[in-house]
Each structure stands twice: as C-alpha cells, then as structure tokens.
Amino acid sequence: MDDMIKVFVIDRDEKRHMLDAPTDMNMNMMELCKSYELPVEGTCGGMAMCASCHMYVQSSHDISERSEDEEDMLDEAFFVEDNSRLGCQIKLTSDLDGLEVKLAPIGE
Amino acid sequence: MIQTDILIIGAGPCGLFTVFEAGLLKLRCHLIDSLPNPGGQCTEIYPKKPIYDIPAYPSILAGDLTERLMEQIAPFSPGFTLGERAEIVEKDEDGQFILTTNRGTKHRAPIIVIAAGLGCFEPRKPPIDNLSSYEDKGVEYIIKDPEFYRDKKVVISGGGDSALDWTIFLAEGVASEVTLVHRRPSFRGHPDSVQKVLDLAEAGKINLITNAEVVGVSGDANLNALEVKHKTEGMMSIDTDHWVPLFGLSPKLGPISEWNLNISKNAIEVDTFDYSTNVPGIYAIGDINTYPGKLKLILCGFHEATLMVQSAYKRIFPDKNLVLKYTTVTGKPGL
Numbered sequence: 313m314d315d316m317i318k319v320f321v322i323d324r325d326e327k328r329h330m331l332d333a334p335t336d337m338n339m340n341m342m343e344l345c346k347s348y349e350l351p352v353e354g355t356c357g358g359m360a361m362c363a364s365c366h367m368y369v370q371s372s373h374d375i376s377e378r379s380e381d382e383e384d385m386l387d388e389a390f391f392v393e394d395n396s397r398l399g400c401q402i403k404l405t406s407d408l409d410g411l412e413v414k415l416a417p418i419g420e
Numbered sequence: 421m422i423q424t425d426i427l428i429i430g431a432g433p434c435g436l437f438t439v440f441e442a443g444l445l446k447l448r449c450h451l452i453d454s455l456p457n458p459g460g461q462c463t464e465i466y467p468k469k470p471i472y473d474i475p476a477y478p479s480i481l482a483g484d485l486t487e488r489l490m491e492q493i494a495p496f497s498p499g500f501t502l503g504e505r506a507e508i509v510e511k512d513e514d515g516q517f518i519l520t521t522n523r524g525t526k527h528r529a530p531i532i533v534i535a536a537g538l539g540c541f542e543p544r545k546p547p548i549d550n551l552s553s554y555e556d557k558g559v560e561y562i563i564k565d566p567e568f569y570r571d572k573k574v575v576i577s578g579g580g581d582s583a584l585d586w587t588i589f590l591a592e593g594v595a596s597e598v599t600l601v602h603r604r605p606s607f608r609g610h611p612d613s614v615q616k617v618l619d620l621a622e623a624g625k626i627n628l629i630t631n632a633e634v635v636g637v638s639g640d641a642n643l644n645a646l647e648v649k650h651k652t653e654g655m656m657s658i659d660t661d662h663w664v665p666l667f668g669l670s671p672k673l674g675p676i677s678e679w680n681l682n683i684s685k686n687a688i689e690v691d692t693f694d695y696s697t698n699v700p701g702i703y704a705i706g707d708i709n710t711y712p713g714k715l716k717l718i719l720c721g722f723h724e725a726t727l728m729v730q731s732a733y734k735r736i737f738p739d740k741n742l743v744l745k746y747t748t749v750t751g752k753p754g755l
Binding site for chain 1: 461465466469538544545546547548551578579580602603604606607608633635667668670671
C-alpha cells in the first residue's frame with residue numbers, strides 16, 4: 313500500500329520488531345510503539361513534555377533536527393546520545409520507510 | 421480521622437469530576453493526591469497543553485480544564501489531603517475502609533475510588549544497576565534538608581531549575597564541594613539561575629562538568645565515587661559523599677499494587693458495568709483502569725466516574741431508590 317511503511321523497533325531485551333506504520337494518520341513513533349503494545353509510556357501524550365518515549369535512531373534516515381523543547385526534555389532522560397530522540401517528535405512519513413530505532417533504557 | 425462517603429485517590433480530572441457526580445447524589449467526597457496541587461498530570465506535566473476532545477471545548481488548556489473542574493465541584497465542598505501518598509488500606513469492624521497516607525493521615529469511608537492516572541509521581545531514577553543499594557547511603561533523589569549536606573562533597577545531576585537552584589544553594593557555604601554534571605552545555609532552567617551557576621563555575625566555587633553523564637556508582641557501605649562519562653574525554657571518576665540525580669518526576673503505581681487488586685500491565689482490572697475492582701467497595705476509573713476496549717481519554721474517565729457513583733450510591737444505601745440521574749433542570753440541587 314502507498315500509505316504504509318515498515319519501521320523496526322529494538323526493544324530493551326534486544327528483540328527486533330517489524331511494524332507496519334501508516335503515513336496518512338499523522339502518527340508519530342511514540343504512538344506507533346504504543347499501538348503495538350511496545351513498552352513506551354508517552355506520559356504527556358506526545359507534546360515533548362515528558363521524556364518517557366526516549367529512543368535512539370539507529371538507521372541513517374534524515375529526520376528533522378531536535379527542537380529546543382525536545383532538547384530540554386531530553387535533560388530528563390538517561391543515557392542521551394547524539395542519536396537520541398523523543399519518539400513523539402518523529403512523525404511517520406513515507407521517507408522514513410525502513411527506519412530503525414532502539415528503545416532507551418529506563419530506571420525502575 | 422477524616423470521614424467521608426467516597427474517598428478518591430487522585431485529584432486529576434477524573435477524580436475531580438467524581439466529586440460533581442457524587443455531589444448530585446448528595447454523597448460527600450474527599451480527595452487524596454501525592455502532588456501538592458489538584459489537577460494531576462494536567463497540572464504537573466502539561467498545564468499549557470491544549471486538549472481537543474472535551475465536549476463543547478474546541479480547545480482548552482489542561483491547566484484551565486483543572487480550574488473549571490475545581491469551579492464546578494466547589495459547591496460540593498470536597499475535602500483534600502494533598503502532598504500525601506495513599507499508602508495503606510484496611511477495613512474496620514463496620515466494614516468501612518481506613519486509608520492511611522505516608523504521613524499518617526487517616527481517612528474512613530465506605531467507598532474508595534482509585535482515579536490515580538498513571539500512579540503517583542516519584543523522582544525519575546537513572547537506570548544504573550547497583551543504584552538502589554546506595555539509596556539513602558549517599559544517593560538521594562530529593563533534597564529535603566540542605567543541612568544534611570553541610571561540609572560534604574555533593575554531586576548534582578540535571579539541567580532544570582531544581583538542579584540549578586540546589587547547586588547555587590549548596591555552593592554558598594553549605595557543602596564543602598559541589599559538582600554539577602549535565603549532559604549538554606545549555607540548561608533549561610531560569611536564565612538568572614543559569615547565569616549564577618556559570619558565574620560560580622567561573623569563580624571556582626563549583627565544579628561544572630557539561631557534556632557528561634553519571635553512568636556508574638561505587639562505594640563500600642556508603643557511596644564514595646561516581647563514574648562519569650564525558651562526551652569527548654571519556655570516562656572519569658569523581659570522589660563524593662552524595663549524589664543527587666534531579667531528573668524530574670515520573671508516575672509509578674506504587675503502594676496501590678499491594679492492595680490485592682487484580683492488576684494487568686500496570687493497570688487495575690475493572691468490570692465495565694460499574695468500574696468496580698475485584699475488591700468490593702473499591703472502584704477504579706480513568707487512566708489507571710483497564711478493560712477490553714479501554715481508551716485512556718479524559719472523556720472516557722468522566723463517563724466512568726458517572727456510572728461508578730451510581731453503583732457506589734447503591735452500595736452505601738442498598739434500600740434507597742435512586743431517583744436523581746440527570747442534572748438538566750437544577751444543576752446542583754438546592755442552589
């Protein structure tokens with residue numbers, strides 16, 4: 313289908329999940345992970361106002377730069393790397409076909 | 421002892437709206453919340469976030485929603501125990517619940533409603549393996565009494581206002597040595613505080629380590645060193661008496677998980693007939709419950725609250741015939 317892409321999510325047990333993702337529903341990676349019941353909290357509902365959807369972008373896709381709000385929230389995340397993103401700020405678009413992300417560790 | 425008809429755990433939107441629906445049935449409510457203000461996530465996490473699915477409000481800020489709910493329930497004079505966490509639930513000889521908070525405040529009611537959202541907000545803990553073995557032995561997530569750090573070496577982590585404010589406070593003649601570790605050179609805190617911290621670092625009164633993160637803790641019985649990973653300079657070790665990681669708050673189910681309720685995936689299982697749990701007299705509404713088809717929406721929580729109080733009324737007054745179900749004509753009866 314034209315409006316579907318495949319993305320890959322590596323969970324905290326190193327298990328790789330292949331997810332079908334719609335690109336015509338204005339969804340983001342946090343919402344996609346939640347809809348597949350992967351362990352992403354997304355406490356704030358996708359406003360870059362919490363840090364509970366922290367993930368690493370492992371593929372070389374060109375994703376928009378981190379906004380100032382996102383940088384600020386990443387201050388509350390742990391083990392932040394150069395490829396760290398908040399999943400809620402990764403909008404699912406057709407050019408992200410094949411995207412691979414890894415869920416960041418969370419404290420107890 | 422605080423006596424009420426319905427004891428509501430959680431003062432978020434669902435908990436607040438429960439007061440209104442209960443009030444229409446002349447049931448009194450008392451709310452308990454671990455946060456110091458009502459509103460739950462709406463107040464704590466996203467007061468400025470617009471919400472688009474509240475009927476009749478094309479858009480309303482979460483903070484404003486809380487204010488309107490407080491206004492709507494004010495005529496029913498609910499009680500509040502704020503800044504305390506619901507801890508222990510017992511039953512007395514009359515079959516009423518006795519709920520005790522972490523600060524020892526006791527409440528008594530025939531009905532408990534858990535409207536605790538994602539749980540209670542607790543400090544976010546770094547995912548470091550042996551961290552828990554140093555909790556209260558050098559690792560603290562909240563600074564309760566700054567005097568505790570007098571003449572001690574302290575490392576603070578974080579980039580928000582609490583990290584900046586405590587760094588400044590402890591550096592001014594309290595701790596013997598203060599180090600602030602932050603993942604990037606810029607801070608999200610108040611510009612004045614940021615400047616103060618930079619000035620203190622310039623003057624050599626604190627050690628400011630940016631582009632770095634604490635990744636390991638070590639010590640004997642007590643914490644004595646931190647392993648810090650610097651982006652360009654690699655690993656380094658810092659000797660310290662205390663580490664205070666200040667990474668904000670995140671919600672945890674907490675003591676509720678020990679109340680013998682059926683729990684699945686961090687949520688309380690309920691019967692959709694009346695949102696009752698497996699424990700008679702305890703209900704769960706809003707984001708904290710789960711059932712087939714559950715949607716975590718404020719809108720759905722309001723609906724759950726409405727049906728739940730009808731059932732609670734029948735539990736409290738099994739012999740009375742419930743007649744009031746609609747508010748179209750009178751609003752609050754007696755106004």
